Amino acid sequence: MRTNTQHSYYTRFNGSYQLVLPLNLETLIPEDDSVRLLSQILEGLNYQGLYKAYSSKGRKPAVEPKLLFKVLTYAYMNNIYSSRKIETACKRDINFMWLLEGNKCPDHSTIARFRKIYLSNAVEDLFYQFILHLKEIGEVKFENLFIDGTKIEANANKYTFVWDKVVKKNEAKMFDKVQNFLRDLNEHYSVEFIVSKERMLDDLNCILSFLKQRKEEGKVEFVYGIGKRKSKLQKFTEEVQSFYERQVKYDSCNEIFQGRSSYSKTDTGATFMRMKDDHMRNSQLKPGYNLQIGVESEYIVSVGVFQNRSDIGTLIPFLGKMEERLKLKYKNIIADSGYESEENYLFLEKKGYTYYIKPQTYDRWKKRSFKKDISKRENMVYDSKLDEYTCHNNKKLKATGKIIRTSVTGYKSEATVYECEDCTNCQFKPKCTKAQGNKKLQVSKKFIEKRQISYQNIVSKNGVKLRVNRSIQAEGAFGVLKQDYGFQRFLTRGIHSVSVETLLLGLGYNMNKLHAKLKNGRCGHHLHELKVS
Template sequence: MRLTKLHTKNYTELSGGYQLVIPFNLEMVIPEDDSVRLLSHILEGLNFSKLYQTYSSTGRKPAVEPKILFKVITYAYMNNIYSSRKIETACKRDINFMWLLEGNPAPDHSTIARFRKQYLDNAAEELFYQVIEHLHQVGEISYENLFIDGTKIEANANRYTFVWKKVVTKNEEKMFLRINSLIKDMNDAYETDFTVTKKNILDDLKAVLEYLETKRQNEQITFVHGPGKRKSKLQKFIEQLQDFFNRQQKYITHKKYLEGRNSYSKTDTDATFMRMKDDHMQNSQLKPAYNVQIGVESEYVTTLGIFQDRSDTNTLIPLLNDMETKINTRYENIIADAGYESEENYIYLEEKGYTYYIKPQTYEQSKKRSFKNNISKRENMAYDSELDQYTCHNNKKLTPVGTTYRKSVTGYRSEITIYECEKCSDCPYKTNCTKSVSNRKMYVSKTFIEKRQESYKNISSERGILLRMNRSIQAFGVLKTDYQFNRFLTRGKASVKNEFILLCLGYNINKLHAKIQNKRVGKHLHELITA
């Protein structure tokens, strides 16, 4: 094929003499009220010393100044640009990005990805909380009402790389029986007395393999491989035990990653398989994901956490503890939904001096007629606090007959009082009340009921209604829906947290910009509109 001028790599040769006129100063092009100016102003006032400490004092200079690169990436997250390649393209084509670069050459995608993954580990969170402190100083955050919620965001891991705790435990147990059977055959064959225990399984297998290897060398037995070759009994023992040894090492690695959870992904070992409601039918799909928790005040994200728990219950305490160490202060009110209700959380919030507004798990159900007509529910039984007894639908008394204790995953110990009905044998309502053959028993945590009632009182108050209304219009749905952030790009809990910090930082600056433009600065709560 004959090459023509059209096939040249240099497209400037194709132009017809068109001259692009651009002002020498980009300040003239960018509007005065553009959010990029606000971003640059806020980040310029931060202390970047911790970020610069991650760079070596020797060696070549970074391609782009770290502070400038942080501005660029944060502005990208403000505008729903998350891919390092798309950020690189924006730096070459978008005037706002060029303005932030201050004349520096556009960073390539590898520089951006390396900066996000390696250099932000120790600095991103500190810079985020510096912005939170700035918002507090300008009166946008008062540390009064903290609205907490969580969501699941898909991890950057393959969907079918799951490892299940039950499967690992089951296969390990089956293999242990096979090992003992093989050791018994070996002891019978060589008149030895080796044993393998679960506690020291690797050491025991290693000792057996060393004995067999010494025996092979002494007897000068040559191992054979391939079709048509007959393996000796010694070779079979060694190969099978070596296979068991290797598999046991894998099981130990699996159990290390599975500590405190029931699954993980092979391609991102920090990710847990969770139910994700992805499609419009809200059908749950099992995918590797992280449980992302955020605390919001005045529509700003003021604290965040990345967790491997599938439920929200056990994330509240570590989230608040981490927040207190970062901002060195404490909120007055904690507002959360029913997913955070537990006796442990109630006790923690009370001991810390928080006023809690947590919706009870039975709050919505208790409004239904079916719940009110269910005679088996404790809530529908009369309770005498002086005699400490319940009265059932048939006017029979349920009195305390014992006490038991329940231990949560986190180690919290709850006291449970056991109530038993005096006589259920001839009760005409028994089939609607209990499935037990004997008398009806009811397990009740008095502490939990007391704290739940207090929380119910709080959310039912005028203040509680106002806070619950405001909770429904905070930032929780915006980050996934409006910002279209549905999947992390990095792997590992630390890198994922850095990525989410950038998203929340960009969101906060966008929110401040919107409040300034709409003249809503200083307003912390939306007023409750009544008919």
């Protein structure tokens, strides 16, 4: 019986044929192709920071770093994020071959190493160089900055959470066990060892040294295995060693938390957050990062990756880093209600920004149910001279004192406490308050003042236009990145590697946006006009 033998040389038994290609592959790339725009712009950047990452000694890199950066940026322009897929594209795609300028195709490990190690300290500088190039050609004016944030899932296992409360609870339980253990140890050896929370490891180490000395003096041999009877000294030593190792683990966890409530074991930089769309569709927490972007003229002009679960604490560091990099400042800051806080208002005012932040209660203010709610401060009459409110029953709520409130970021705000003169036998009390005694209000006057300024800004004609543009430009950018680009989960681990991914994604998005504007004749277009109904 005849059998067919398979060969790995697939052309061995085929007829001879000749692949006809032009001598110059450049003729296959259209003159207005985005890869030509990419190469032209990236050629004009300063790569001094990137080349500093390479050692002056040893062999040269397999591919010129500048060329490899072009390849990575073009890959992110075309929704190719995996290093293996980028390697495949370099072997098969003419545009990638053209960018490599005849150099050997880099393998996936070279690409991954370049992105993780060499590019980590230079990509931010290259990103902002491109933004300044957009300023030079008139594409951005540094006038209106639209800010928005979203949560992107980390490359971490879903059920590897470590919770701050659990660690602190177990640490407190262990400390109680240590105190009970100390009583037995001190009684048995007639010593007076003390273990404090502040010097836990040092104190446990002293006890271990003492037990080791007793072992050497008594020439005690420790035994292991089934059927072996351990001495009292061995039991004490093993228990102290267990306490020591557990405390080292707890200290390591506390160092990783850095003010967070959780982290993932497989990516310690990721925080467990509640995301809009999760794998089980039941609002479970998943490890992720809070991605913040600033958009102007449809370009992503600033990027920030944070571990905060909410947006409130990201605004100040986000703007601070952007100013440091660009050496320029925007006039108007437009953001949604997730960024509203007294601390943020005062920061923006101090820096000279005009802020357009929607109040958190803005949508509720317009509802009829809110306007009829007699318990709300907004529906009471306020006398600024006497500093008192008048409730629905014409009773006075007078200032009785002040309290200091501390936010998650450590900011301290002052709130005035108002208490009704007498709520006894008031027919409106069930609708006004659930308190057993008189109704009380806590009011931050500074916050209300700044909120009113922001409210007047957003309801103005220019404010309405800017708010509409924020929805189109900032939220639209996230829609493109998540849906069109398919970027819904990071590939790398660690906040530094994730930041590199995000900056490359922003570069690819901006390059595509510039190419689209050039093709459609929309260059210099900064704001979308309101539709007149």
